[in-house]
Amino acid sequence: MTDTDVIIVGAGPTGLMLAGELGLAGVRPLVLERHPQARETPKAHGLAGQILQLLRYRGALARFEAATTDPMPAPRFPFGGVHLDFTQLTDSPLQALPLPQQGLERVLEERASELGAEIRRGHEVLGVRQDEATVTAEVRGPDGVYEVTARYLVGCDGPRSRVRELVGIEFPGVTYPEVNRVAMVTLPDSVTMLDNGDLEVAGFGTVSAGFTRTDRGVLGVGSLTPGVLFLSTVEDEPTEYDDDVPMTMDEFQASVRRVLGADIPLGDPIRLSRFTFKARHVDRYRAGRIMVAGDAAHLLPATGVALNAGMLDTVNLAWKLAAEIHGWAPEGLLDTYHDERHFAGARALLQTQAQVALRRGQDPAAEALRAVFQELLVDEQPLRRMGALVAGSDIRYPRTDPDEHALTGAFAPDLTLHTDEGTTSVAELLHTARPVFLDLAERADLREIAREWADRIDIRQGKTGDRPADAVLIRPDAHIAWAATIDESAETAARTLRAALSRWFGA
Known part of the structure; x- marks a missing residue:
């Protein structure tokens, strides 16, 4: 018997976001933070990128918006000494929410506590050890040294991560x-x-x-x-x-x-x-029952990127840990945390290191490069592409089968859905962070298959204009696990749907 399900080391935005996501999935998280009080040293000044869309899909974005007193900035963002100016577009592919980190952490802590997380401040992790079933952390608290056990432990303890160091995860890169x-x-x-x-x-x-x-x-x-x-x-x-x-x-x-x-x-x-600025990336996000996320896993040499990447790490990880703890995870599910988020981290490093090259050059050739790059951004298509790259909304997790639907691995679009109960949306379906099988074409044959996993997934039906697929299977992190091509044969759709359900949600 363990003391808790998951130990989270670090009560910054990454650790608190993970605590909330785990609580939403019915898991008991314990957050250990070495600082006795919430830190007041200003660091990040707001959120930007795909995490804002994810928070909207959780039904939580309005709560964060209400916590800021700053006006919403114009969609114009620095990029390596030039600017990405989206003010001429009708919809910006890159959004920002001005909210100083102290305010962000207050909202995240309130949400995590409401969802059942226990947060202990002034408790420093001194050591960790693991076996086949548990992780034990040695902790120094206000009343002395003690031990706490859990099924898993996640280091969200920043650039100088003690957890990363203790388990021997390499952190190569440059400063x-x-x-x-x-x-x-x-x-x-x-x-x-x-x-x-x-x-x-x-x-x-x-x-x-x-x-x-x-x-x-x-x-x-x-x-x-x-x-x-x-x-x-x-x-x-x-x-x-x-x-x-x-x-x-x-x-x-x-x-x-x-x-x-x-x-x-x-x-x-x-x-x-x-x-x-540092450009560093761990060689692995997982060492047995111990994982790292956020700045403990990657350091990115540009502003406005780290929080987005770190909080999205936790959304990918939380439901997979919950599946393991609830006993229905298929073999290898937890390994996909490294596979997918290392891929996403590499994309974030790609664009932030490109910013380094743009901004650090001081000779006429560097000035020419910045001028040409800025000219390219006058056109809408490259401007949108750069916005999606910086936001992280262009991430499509690698497909296992090249014949899979093109939507597989992508973030689910927020379709407006017309149902017998009224109008809803994909975003509203994901408020509870449960997987969703969504039938868009009255495919009773596919709904019947999905019902075999009804204890783990929600089954919904609706119609939408210009549907992208006959049906989609959406993971709790809002990425698409499977999609049926429009008018796909019953035999093919049934075979691939069963394979996807088994791969992501167990037998």
């Missing part, structure tokens, strides 16, 4: 010599923001909106809110900073002075943060 500093400040009286976003600085002149490059670094200038400036600097430095030590205004102003060669008057600080 770039860039130090990035970000400040959100009020607009002082001596600075005027012009209509085009440029700053007119008394006694200095004009500082252009966007990125200003000098031989000492890069200065970024912008504004999302009237009267508030968003500034950033990037410099090459040999200093190794501790992410838990807050940046000061004096440190930021000194950085601006070094990069620009002059002072810019700044108002009162609203948020300050500092970070370095």
Whole structure:
């Protein structure tokens, strides 16, 4: 008998998201966090990418939107020293929600607690060991050292993951010599923001909106809110900073002075943060009964990507752990966590390392590359493709059979569904995080097969305009496990459906 089902090490956004997803799947998670209080050091400033769509599919997005007081930014995102500007599109392939990490963690913790998670702060994991059936963690808490056992343990404990180190998971990659500093400040009286976003600085002149490059670094200038400036600097430095030590205004102003060669008057600080860029990726996401997720598994050398990737790791993992704990997981299901999320992590590294190449070059050839790249982004098709790549919405987990439907492995589109009970949608069907067999073409033969797994999956029926398939099987993480081609023969559809049900949801 174990003390809990799953031990989660780390109460950052990744660990708290995993706790909520496990609770939704009927699993008992215990979260151990070494810091005694929720951290107030500003880090991420919001969510962006596919995780926003997933939260909407969980019916939880409005809760996160209600927690922010910042206005929704225009869909314009930095990419390697240039910009992805989606303002001319009717619908942006890349969305963002401004919500400082402290607020994000509060909402995630409330949700996880409501779903049954236990969260212990001030409890540091000192060691872990595992056998064929359990994992044991040695923990130092306020009252001393103790042990706790579980079926599985997941390290969501960040870049310097103790869990990763203890189980010997390799973390190859590189650290770039860039130090990035970000400040959100009020607009002082001596600075005027012009209509085009440029700053007119008394006694200095004009500082252009966007990125200003000098031989000492890069200065970024912008504004999302009237009267508030968003500034950033990037410099090459040999200093190794501790992410838990807050940046000061004096440190930021000194950085601006070094990069620009002059002072810019700044108002009162609203948020300050500092970070370095690394490109690292674990060789395996799983070591027996111990797994890693989020920054413990991958570090990405660009902003606005890490939270999206880390929280999506947990959505992929949670339902698979639940299947193992509830006793119906098919053989090899948990191994697909590594297969799929290592693939997704490699895609995230691809586009973030491309950003490194774009932004770090300082010679005329690099300037030419950025200019050509920006020209390509004037056209809608490459702009949409880049937006999907950064958002992670282009991920199609590799198919096992090349003859499988093209939708297999993709994130399920949010179809509007007309049923006997009224109008609903794919997003609403996934609020409970249960697998869904969705019949779109009155295929009673396929519904009959799906009913053999009725204890594990929901069976729904509906009609939609321009249906993409006769039927789809949707996993709890909203990715499609199987689809039937329109008017596919009963024999072929039955055979492939049984194979998919068995592969993902057991015999």
